[in-house]
Amino acid sequence: MLGFERVTDDSLAAGELRAARLANGTPLCIGNADGQLFAVRDECPHSAFPLSNGTLLPGARLECGWHGAQFDCRTGAVLEGPADDPLVRYEVRATDGNIFVRTEAIQS
Numbered sequence: 313m314l315g316f317e318r319v320t321d322d323s324l325a326a327g328e329l330r331a332a333r334l335a336n337g338t339p340l341c342i343g344n345a346d347g348q349l350f351a352v353r354d355e356c357p358h359s360a361f362p363l364s365n366g367t368l369l370p371g372a373r374l375e376c377g378w379h380g381a382q383f384d385c386r387t388g389a390v391l392e393g394p395a396d397d398p399l400v401r402y403e404v405r406a407t408d409g410n411i412f413v414r415t416e417a418i419q420s
């Protein structure tokens with residue numbers, strides 16, 4: 313898969329978050345929102361708390377563990393403050409027991 317890197321295995325259960333990293337050092341939060349995988353930069357847009365230490369709530373809501381901002385992990389949109397900016401998202405694919413992430417972020 314041109315432009316993609318393997319970042320972890322695909323053993324994420326529904327509701328699970330996992331920290332990963334691209335080869336260039338970019339921190340990633342990989343998650344399984346009711347069977348739909350997603351990958352976002354593992355830094356909250358509010359104050360850079362690692363989102364992989366947050367909570368994945370029903371409805372694909374990713375809650376930051378520091379000040380409680382919530383995001384739609386499918387679109388990156390802010391659902392609850394105090395964050396103002398959306399998540400940086402990455403295209404993600406699962407194949408052959410592994411999760412691959414595109415090294416370039418999705419331009420929104």
Ligand code: FES
Nearest residue numbers: 356358359376379
């Ligand atoms: S660092 Fe995430 S809400 Fe403040």
